[in-house]
Amino acid sequence: MDISRIAVLGAGQMGSGIAQVCLMNGYEVILNDVSEETLERARASVGKGLDILVRKEKIAPADRDRMLAGLTASKDILEFSSCDFAIEAATEKEEIKLSLFRRLDEVVPPGAILATNTSSISITKIAAVTKRPGAVVGMHFMNPPPLMKLVEVIRGVQTSPETFDATMELARKLGKEPVPVNDSPGFIANRILMPMINEAVFALLEGVGKAEDIDAIMRMGANHPMGPLALADLIGLDTVLEILNVLHREMGDPKYRPCPLLRKYVDAGYLGRKAGRGFHAYGKE
16 A cells, blocks of 8 residues: 555644654645644644754754644645545544544545554544445554654454555555454553553552652553553643543453543643643643
8 A cells, every 4th residue: 555645643742742653754744734733832842852953863864854844734634635634633532532433434435544543542433434344443652652663553343354454565665563363442551551540649648658659669560661640640631531431431341440530630730741740730831
């Protein structure tokens, strides 16, 4: 499958990171969001990421300029009519993703693949709202996309072998290490990771330790690069809560019940790094 233009739907933290990865590997990118402010932040984020590579002498200034020239940021989803491959990276809410995939199915050219960066929602359910379920696949990048090697490539019940193979190959061309996964709530990464984060929040709620101590123990004791509460702040506590809600609802197992303290923090707007406060406090940077 010949892919040269990639559409990315959603210009938040993950969408802008995915866009940067695509630009760095020679693809033209159409980045879409409903908010001009979000698009502006995404442009700045991509530019900042490429500037860092220039300073580290990993790319030349001319390469950065060429990459940025390949980025089209637009609020008009009709721009996707010229793409070869679409990646949805919107908010982790099922009703939003289903609505977006109905629209993508209308706009993206026939024959193009529709991928979702969902962290937990059924690929099969998302595919079912389109007229091309065989061309729908999960492509779950890890956060932050420019740095993390793993991409979970998830087969829905109707995902065709051609779609799956093309997505695996694209991930490799993006410099990633794709791992095949079958469709199940939370897939593999989040099915294992989220209960650990949730248990860390319970430990905090129960006063077993302070946030910094819980994180220090997991960093030093389990050799994790980041403690579970700091990782939750990076992911976004709202996203963590949504993933746990999906696991709890779809698996029907009380072990996935979100900690009440997590719900309180989300209700308070303490969403992590992006809000300046989560389980830890952050400055504007």
